[in-house]
Amino acid sequence: MPPSSGSVSGRSTAASAERLLNLLIALLDRESGYTRDQLREIVPGYHKAGSHDAFERMFERDKAHLRSLGYPVEEIPDDDPWATDVQLAPRYRVSRGSYQLPQVQFxxxxxxxxxxxxxxxxxxxxxxxxxxxxxxxxPALSHEAAPGRDVQPTVAVADPAFEPLLSAVLSHRTVRFxxxxRTGAFSRRTVQPWGVGSRFGAWYLAGWDEDRQAQRTFRLTRIISEVAITRDGFEPPEDFSMGGQLARMVLPPTRVRVTIYVRQGAAQLLRQIATPLTEEDPHLPEGFDAVLLAVSDTEGAAEHVCAAGPDARVATAAGADLEIQRAVARAVERRLTEAKKFQDRVGGCEVVWGKQRRNGAAKASTEQHLARLLHIVRHVYSHQGAQLEETARHFGITDQELIADLQTLFVCGRPGHMPDQLIDASWDDGHIYLGNARELSEPVRLTVPEASALLMGLQTLQALPGGNxxxxxxxxxxxxTAADALPLADALAAPDQPAELVPEDTExxxxxRQAITNNRRVKIRYVVASRDEVTERLVDPVRIVSSDGHQYVRGWCLNANGPRTFRADCILSCEDMGQAQAHPRMDSETRTSLYPEKRRPVQAVLVTDRRGRWIVxxxxxxxxxxVDLPPAEEPPVPVTGGPGGLAGPGGPGGSKGPKPLPEYVAAEVDFPTAEALSSLVTRHAGHVAVASPPEVVRTVEQWINNSLFMGTTQL
Structure with missing residues (x-):
């Protein structure tokens, strides 16, 4: 029976990790280092490179792996005094002390x-x-018990521009995109990226716009091309703080107040952000309620109304300012018309699925395996005699996987690979002992990307109520400090702020939060957005989760007899119902997941343009x-600004310009209900539509047509 692709991939990853570990030990072995040819001879695994060029590529990849794990591979000149210039070749080493964790204790x-x-x-x-x-x-963490936190931030990135921008921020390289x-105008930007961070559920880039010669902030979802990282370097201002930049961002004031008619018993999310109107309205249709929606601009009001679909319409004959009312109604009609036009172009289009790429999967697997081997060495050296089962649980792997890793360590060692040069690993009696690997047991400093990942999680925690x-x-x-990059903390942390800028909890x-602290059960009235209904739930709350600018309550729902997550702004009321119970399934959760048991019965194929690509x-x-779509009736909007102006969004520009993204992309996505999918289409009017299956396409088309009918009956 042929081996499965998964088992072959696993053996390949293990072999690569073994080769890398032997290379690291060789580079640590002597200060004078080894030449490439010497390393090819003494490191097991390099003999599989069939040619000199294949070895060169393998060696370059291996150096990159080790550097990404925090081991600075140095290239030094050959010190052989008898060698000729032709014979001289650079030597490679990892200098002792160059990778050690600085003195730090938490x-x-x-x-x-x-x-x-x-x-x-x-x-x-x-x-x-x-x-x-x-x-x-x-090794630097405290093992003392600390008060548990009832808040868990989650950092979700749905923007493909995030990874290259973060890389450019860390390497101080100028970018183009x-x-x-907000007005819909396109332009090409050349920016010195100073920092990236999230605020109000969105990700932003802050930096120096070379075309405008001014500091600017860019929302990542509005970047409609690949990010091109140039070779041009820069030095960010010493006093710049991304945390401070984010802290100074405030929600725009509510300048627009508009009266909306919502169908009774429906449009629950819209009702949550609006205020009921109690005064008499002679124009109020039967079966509707009147609410007042206060937002920052006309387009924002139109977006909320479009999301509610046929269950909401703008009152054009009543309200404090009829001109604003009618402007919002016109915006609603325009957005719904754009949604219909795009849906008509997309509905039934043919999608040819090619081979799906897993970018960086092999690199991640190899590095992850090597990082685990090194962590096992460090952990066991400080816990000699640790039980095998307990150690496997510590690393989140099975006993068999841990034994396989120990067997890998057992065959690795210094050049020569004689018995006294190999790592000494034993676990026969169920207790693990390691020896002859002192150089690998030393704590390793953080790389800048590793430190940044932790710091951005801390930055998110800092922005929560009570987190600053x-x-x-x-x-x-x-x-x-652990990354020897102290300016990173200054760049990401928010400076001391007045108390009023720190977000506060609602009542x-x-x-x-008090129910979680005191272990109390609560009864909540909750809006189920996907079904547009209000339900009552008995819940034993466990923690509060923050994600994408929203807060969620995670707990055990007695109605469903299982763990559930409730979005906080969909909770209408909360009543104490006595002492909560312990639920082992909740206690066993190691990770906070917002939707671990959520059923997604609706499978659909979406098509988005470049402005809606973040949805994918x-x-x-x-x-x-x-995918290719029939041409639109209107010509493309011209792109302005920046050197080498473009003929259209992502069109041909200068030779150094960013690579344009595909104009349209199809994606297979699951949704809780067809109504939730229909709301997405009308909310992001003209940027997303549904291609299949036919029954879902018909549902979406009917939703759009009914919404248009509701909006135009009063225009």
Missing amino acids: SAEESAVLAVAADAWNDAAQDRLARRALDKLE DYVD SDVVRSTMRKVA LMSQL EHYHAKRVAT
């Missing part, structure tokens, strides 16, 4: 907030970095493909 409270920050990332790549950083900091502002504390701030400085959230990431598409 208190019990600091260790607790550090664990919360490391658990924050929903992005796989950043999650790996944060957890690897926490593993490296294990195509951008669309001295403990979080001191933890950030120690994390940056309802304070009541829920946000809803965790199963597969993605580029």
